[in-house]
Amino acid sequence: MRKSGLWIGLALAAVVAWTLWPAPRPSATTPAPAAASRPAPAPAQHGAAARQWPDFMPAEAAATVLAIERRGPFPYRQDGAVFGNRERLLPARPRGYYREYTVPTPGLEHRGQRRIVTGGSPPETWYYTSDHYRSFRQFEVPR
DSSP states (O other): OHHHHHHHHHHHHHHHHHHHSOOOOOOTTSOOOHHHHSOOOOOOOOGGGGSOOOTTSOTTHHHHHHHHHHTOOOSSTTTTEEOOOTTOOSOOOOTTSEEEEEOOOTTOSSOOSOEEEEETTTTOEEEEESSTTSOOEEEOOOO
């Protein structure tokens, strides 16, 4: 019984020594891996920012659309709230069909006037307003 305990102890010590032993560092004469000699690819644009948007859409709207598509997170607690269409500028739909989301305005410390309003769940119609619901422009989300 004592001999098996000794062998187990030696085996355990060998495993510990093996895991703690520092890995050899490449020397100046060690060639670099082939992948390091190739230039890095140019970063590709992904998501909403890479899409082509209508001229009336501000650049910040892309991040809002992406957040809507991902179902959050949103920067403002009001984002995703039911839009009541009290102005009646959008087609009449049952309450809860439209949802509103903030499009941030650089330099403002509040939500500002820019919004995206979607219709349906998941969104099937998209509207943008730059003047806090006084006017709307419908747009398609580029894929």
